Amino acid sequence: MADEIGFEQTTPSKLAQRFGVRTASLYSHVKNAHDLKTKIALLSLEELADRVSAAVAGRAGKDALIAFADAYRDYALEHPGRFTATQFRLSPEAAVASAGVRHAQMARAMLRQYDLTEPHQTHAVRLLGSVFSGFVGLETAGGFSHSAPDAQETWTEILNALDSLLRTWPATS
Amino acid sequence: MADEIGFEQTTPSKLAQRFGVRTASLYSHVKNAHDLKTKIALLSLEELADRVSAAVAGRAGKDALIAFADAYRDYALEHPGRFTATQFRLSPEAAVASAGVRHAQMARAMLRQYDLTEPHQTHAVRLLGSVFSGFVGLETAGGFSHSAPDAQETWTEILNALDSLLRTWPATS
DNA sequence: GTAAGTTGCCTAATATAATTAGGTAACTCT
DNA sequence: AGAGTTACCTAATTATATTAGGCAACTTAC
Incomplete structure (x- = not known):
């Protein structure tokens, strides 16, 4: 439903309508509207x-690197509402219990081949996270749609550039 | 007000309360709640x-490059609500009339020294936009707050890396 | 300096949403 | 068969967005 009508529009009353039940009935399943969004965010992060x-x-x-990046971007393009949900600002408690932790671990595992020592590895994880979420955020917001070349071309260029950057990261400091 | 209570919480009724007027009175000034958010977004983009x-x-x-990036990040850290507003998804008509256009022009002007030819320049503009908005988005969402090193250190490293990357961009393709 | 228009607010009314409280029928488990 | 649980319900309250129509103060033109 978030993918169809947008994450922000995914409210208790709309959800109840879709289920064919009364809005109040949802409150046995979620604490409130904010909790509903949190649950969608947690689900999407796991997925x-x-x-x-x-x-x-x-x-x-x-x-x-390319597989990681494409999986991330494809998910966002296929499931825009769920992708928006992954950017939902979780409470600190929800955040530590979320799959956000898995994401960081996977990024570190992926970087293993690049032989980065700390603190370079942490910087690299943060750079990748920034580029992926930033690019996909701008793309889904329509930021690249009114100009050539198309987004896919830039995406490929960026991944090439990141790969070559990661090979020489410590040297750039 | 957006900076204090959050952009999403900045609604006609809350704004009217703060002004000490009736909610309905606001409708002489903005068309509806969505229009209010659009106006905040346009204002923030200009600023x-x-x-x-x-x-x-x-x-x-x-x-x-560093001045551009720091101006962007500092604005976000000083004015979190207004920064969130700059990411508000504008209608296509509002978008083309917005300062978003100026942002793209400034990025191109800044890249002049790096001697990039098209389509590399467009790719570079998009990369910078992705990194800046992605990093600051993650930082303000608390993504970097529970681990060392601190965000500032990573930011400096990333800007160094981007500078060296831009010098050699066409070669990485 | 007054008349006409404009501005910025008001009250009143309606529709939609979120939320809480308390109840009931069906299902599950012993 | 009875106790507990589940998943819904109705009813009521509150907040919010929005529209319509009115009024008083201010501005501007003659």
């Missing part, structure tokens, strides 16, 4: 982590 | 563009 995990399995180096 | 423009003036190359 995305599963996708990324499957995509990266058995790959290494640049192959793994 | 951010002014800041970036002032920061970049008289600088070139890496100096300009």
